[in-house]
Amino acid sequence: MNITRENIDALNAVVKVDIAKEDYNDKVEKILSDYRKTANIPGFRKGHVPMGMVKKQYGKAVLVDEVNKLLQDALNKYLTEEKLDVLGNPLPKPQDNLDWDADKLSFEFELGLAPEFDVNLKPKKAFIHYNIVAGDKMINDQVENIQKQYGKLVSQKEVAKDSEITGIFKNEEREIENTVTLTLDKFKGKATEKKFVGAKAGDVIELKTKGLYDDEHELMHALKLGHDDVHGLDINVTFTITEINERVLADLDQELFDKLFGKGVVTSVTELKEKIKEDAEKQFTQQSDQKLLNDVTEYLVENTKFDLPSVFLQKWMQTAGEQELSEDQAKEEYEKSEKSLRYQLIEGKLITDNDIKVTMDDIKNHAKNMIKAQMAQFGQMNPTDKELEDIAARVLSNQEEARRISEQIISQRLLAMYKEKANIKTKEITYDDFVKEVYGDK
Structure with a gap:
């Protein structure tokens, strides 16, 4: 041969x-x-x-x-x-x-x-890694939400500004009949609030859906309609009041702290706020890291220049799948997947150049940590190692799940490498300002 x-x-x-x-x-x-x-x-x-x-x-x-x-x-x-x-x-x-x-x-x-190319992780304009902090307003709002959640309802004879009102939205023509509990602060205008204040159980309030809420999602929930149905909806509805309550806030005492975090873990309002801040900022770190990962990935795909054997790949795609494709179909499929293919090559080079490896032990330990965290959410704080091993073995018997976990580990290690080697500057910002800056003021 x-x-x-x-x-x-x-x-x-x-x-x-x-x-x-x-x-x-x-x-x-x-x-x-x-x-x-x-x-x-x-x-x-x-x-x-x-x-x-x-x-x-x-x-x-x-x-x-x-x-x-x-x-x-x-x-x-x-x-x-x-x-x-x-x-x-x-x-x-x-x-x-x-x-x-x-x-x-x-x-x-x-x-x-495969083409040969270099990857530049140090562009002139640095990547931003956000250090998202929980501001005083967010923490105080969360404290109040906890007090409301663990507070009690006291029946009222008539609606006040801070009442929780249960009732039925109706419109016979559109077959709308939905029971909800609402608060007046969700409505868009003061005129709507005035219609409710002083009303009693059994009263019927007439409302227009147009301009009723700032957020269409609130209207979707109120009328139990889909997004397309409420978009631009302009009809009359009635709201029949069935129940009026005042929510009395729970006291910020040791009984509440123990309910929230376990006996003696938190012993003061100051510690409560510190705990809320700590938990919130852990979640913010995940969002900030994901934003950095997305930004670096997008930059690399757009700015790492190399050619691909496009004619060969289109020809290969014609016969690679379960069903044979025509030349036009293969060309269309190639154009859809080109960006993904480019990133796979860039990622592969970064993994090789930085000696990033994932072992079966890494995958198993990652799975066990995930399982332990999930069990903790349901109050199982101290599972045995055998329990974790057995559950992890069942999870990883699914090859798709094992592959997904491996990809998560690779992403984590790429992120750690970017933090170490890429041109990054840190920006401290509140969560509200982060949302405005990254996603726009919605």
């Missing part, structure tokens, strides 16, 4: 594989001999079928199968030994008139080669 390569250009090559009869003949003869021992052909006893008849019936199929196995093994070994970084899989060049009886068989395969 002989393998040679012709480089067409930096991204395309053709590999030629010459296979001589002696490379496969002994194996083919042995398989046919085994077939002869077991073949059931009418008119002949098992094991006594003439070899000529076995070869006539099975010879071509066995020959083709063995040659294809040889080709596959030879190509894989060649690509490994030559350290060729190929995209997709080798594509066999069509051969319509191949003489399978010849003493030498020649096959050609097209290769798409």
Whole structure:
């Protein structure tokens, strides 16, 4: 067997594989001999079928199968030994008139080669890593939310500005009938608030949906309609009051602190606020890290320039999936996936250059930590290592889940590498200002 390569250009090559009869003949003869021992052909006893008849019936199929196995093994070994970084899989060049009886068989395969490129993690304009802090207003609002959540309801005879009002929104024509509990501060205008203040259980308030709320999601919840249904909705609805309550805030005492965090963990309002700040900023760190990861990824895809063997990849995509694609379909698929392919190559280079590895122990330990955190949410604070091992084994028996966890670890390690090596500046910001700056003031 002989393998040679012709480089067409930096991204395309053709590999030629010459296979001589002696490379496969002994194996083919042995398989046919085994077939002869077991073949059931009418008119002949098992094991006594003439070899000529076995070869006539099975010879071509066995020959083709063995040659294809040889080709596959030879190509894989060649690509490994030559350290060729190929995209997709080798594509066999069509051969319509191949003489399978010849003493030498020649096959050609097209290769798409991965491009060589450099990755720059130090652009002139630094990436921003946000240090998101919980401001006093956010902390105080959260304290009040806790007091409301653990407070009690006291029945009222009439609606006041801070009442919680339960009632039924109705519109017969649109078949709307939905029971909700609401507070007046959610309404857009003071005129709506005035309609409610002083009303009693049984009273019917007439309202217009247009301009009723600042946020359409509030209207979706109130009327139990979909997003498209409430967009621009301008109809009359009624709200029949069924219940009026005042929510009395819970006292910020030791009983409440123990309910929230366990006995003696928090012993004062100051410690409560510190705990709220700490928990909030842990979540903010995740958002900040994800923002940095997204920004670096987007920058690398847009600014790391290299060519791809696009013609080869489109040709490969025609036959790579479950269903064969036409040339136009393959071109469309390539255009959709080009950015993703570029990032895969960039990520692969970063992983190689920075010696980032993920072992099975890494995946198992990550899974156990995830499981432990999930169990803690349900009050199981001290699971045994055996429990964690058993659950992790079940989770990781799903190959898709194991792959997903591996990708999470890779992302974490890439992020750590970016923090160490990329051009980054830190910006301290409150969460509200972070939302405005990153997502716009919505």
